[in-house]
Amino acid sequence: MINYCNQKFSKSSVTAEALGALDEINSFLGLCKVQSSYLELKLGNESFAEIVHEIQKNLFIIQAEVAGADKTIEEKKVTELEEIIEKVEKELPPIKSFFVSGGPADITAWQQAGAGLGAIFDIARTIARRAERRVIAASEEILQPSLPIDNKSENSPLGGRKKEIGKHTKSYLNRLSSALYIFARYSNHVSGIMEEAPDYR
Amino acid sequence: MINYCNQKFSKSSVTAEALGALDEINSFLGLCKVQSSYLELKLGNESFAEIVHEIQKNLFIIQAEVAGADKTIEEKKVTELEEIIEKVEKELPPIKSFFVSGGPADITAWQQAGAGLGAIFDIARTIARRAERRVIAASEEILQPSLPIDNKSENSPLGGRKKEIGKHTKSYLNRLSSALYIFARYSNHVSGIMEEAPDYR
């Protein structure tokens, strides 16, 4: 059994899966923050390390919410994240739907640190997407009437939720992977790395 | 809902899982490519960065196929990957079934970069295996007659597939983890790191 914020879950429940995936993206962002700090990546006056640190703190709120605590992401935080995405996007060439992560094969030596940061932001994006899928799965579970929901506690012994995940929390997780995508592109851009789209050949 | 190549999937479907896992290995290979480039790892005239870049582009084809697009991996690409594996294997001492990743505990300072690259290729191997399992799960789903397959679209709203994943695509994913295993061993080998087999004690 997992004990998180005074709620207990079976380790094989969908809630435990969602909490585990959120934990994975939160800790992986710790690495992104350290590398951003090393490269002194900035957006205007604000460092990317500060931006990532703020995201990590918001993920702790989501982790508490998924665990059953009376917390949720406020709309204001979604708007803030969208504003950051917009700001970074303005610095970039027009967007393509996909690009091959890590830059082309022939980058120069001084581009490697930036390409490395771009690569780990892109890895973070894919882990964030996994966390989003797991939270949605945990959120959908309550809609299945066949689950043995325990009416006496906030969560059933099987991890069935009685409370929907907040709308803005879902939006935040959705925007998070967009933000990490744009951070990966920005890291490449400031290092002079050209993006290459896949050619499907 | 996920919109990928004009197909829509529930985020909790097995197809979304397969796409997510392919996305994870593709982006992680971006990091392997940058580190290979940093160490200037080569196989004859070809750089490992180029080899990895080529694999990433092939993964985009597989991602499109799993999403329902009319694309698949051709047999030629499987053969090419097998040839690379063979070429690298020739440079290595006879193969053991497992080795402890990251080399022994007492490597010297100059061996650390190579050991680091070996370690991330080995991590990539394990993520590639997860992607393979997810693609097989998505491919097997059609075999379950109880799934509500929607006959009007290529994929049902629940992500049930109407089309089998291509035979060579499955082979490619299978060989991919073998290739990454051999790349990890090669990175260690060129850095003079002795492989240590687990002793199960």
Place this chain on the structure above:
Amino acid sequence: MINYCNQKFSKSSVTAEALGALDEINSFLGLCKVQSSYLELKLGNESFAEIVHEIQKNLFIIQAEVAGADKTIEEKKVTELEEIIEKVEKELPPIKSFFVSGGPADITAWQQAGAGLGAIFDIARTIARRAERRVIAASEEILQPSLPIDNKSENSPLGGRKKEIGKHTKSYLNRLSSALYIFARYSNHVSGIMEEAPDYR
């Protein structure tokens, strides 16, 4: 089908999932070991690289056990891991339940290597937790009587187990994430990085 230690499993079985997740944490620890070695992180006379290498070897035992081999973790190994945790804990300020991974946003240049190591130990912790969940799921499968257990072989074609996972193996996996948590904190501590608890605002 997966062939591991002469046992065969469907790639979509819970046993294959457990083996895959153990493989992920084992290979990720290879990276932790290389980085620990680079920073020469020590606990008394013993290097963290040696400690991590020992953990990797124990994970190979668990992988063999989950695959159906006649191996298991002995109680002594759990005690040893607990002793390491205690020893490291003594060096640290009183424990908090969570901290924001990767340190604060404004670490100095010389703190970055330590913060990077702390970040990857923290990532390892989250992957170890995933492996623990997968092993528990594989272990619980036998309790479901509806599964078509094949009585002629050690494991059914669907990966249903006839043998429970050992008690000390489960304890070891449980302590492993505690150990990696404490290693992350120690890496930060020796680099002079202050831990920041999430403020849920």
